[in-house]
Amino acid sequence: MTEKVRIFLTEEEINERISEVAAKISEDYAGKEVHLICILKGSIFFTCELAKRLTVPVTMDFISVSSYGNDTKSSGVVRLVKDLDEPIEGKHAIVVEDIIDSGRTLSYLLDNLSRRHPASLRLCTLLDKPERRVKPVEVDYTCFNIPDEFVVGFGLDYAQKYRNLPFVGIISFSEDE
Ligand code: IMP
Ligand code: MG
Numbered sequence: 001m002t003e004k005v006r007i008f009l010t011e012e013e014i015n016e017r018i019s020e021v022a023a024k025i026s027e028d029y030a031g032k033e034v035h036l037i038c039i040l041k042g043s044i045f046f047t048c049e050l051a052k053r054l055t056v057p058v059t060m061d062f063i064s065v066s067s068y069g070n071d072t073k074s075s076g077v078v079r080l081v082k083d084l085d086e087p088i089e090g091k092h093a094i095v096v097e098d099i100i101d102s103g104r105t106l107s108y109l110l111d112n113l114s115r116r117h118p119a120s121l122r123l124c125t126l127l128d129k130p131e132r133r134v135k136p137v138e139v140d141y142t143c144f145n146i147p148d149e150f151v152v153g154f155g156l157d158y159a160q161k162y163r164n165l166p167f168v169g170i171i172s173f174s175e176d177e
Pocket of ligand 1: 042045067097098099100101102103105106149150151152156157158
């Protein structure tokens, strides 16, 4: 099996859009402190680029959930792999996600986090595939809506590979001769 990745969003396009979203968040949270919750591992690249562009004070924490195996199909099962280090009570938390697909991960996570009494809880995603939604999720900040294709790069993986690509690409598979 040969894997091919073709560029879908360039690094420039992504960073330009992240700057716009960061400006909107900075405006919305003026006078407040923002607590970014990065969902490992996929969101680390996006979280860093977003955080660097925010002009309000920022704190960060990391959480890890799993809903996928080494495949492009969702298992439908969400499991908390690593919890946050700090409580979020009284904080203005923003969950930072790489991509929303079925919505299962986020609907589980937002429900879990809202029980911890944050002052506010919003969701910011780099990519969204709205056509794929199984569980409804309210998204506050979206960088790009994309079609139903499996994408890699900018933190997103296929079987743990390609996270380091500086762009978002569509992966395709072909049988070797
Ligand atoms: P959901 O629970 O179905 O919304 O899945 C969300 C998670 O599945 C994301 O955080 C990704 O880790 C993974 N995922 C969904 N679509 C893609 C994709 O196109 N490329 C890489 N990972 C994906
Ligand atoms: Mg993810």
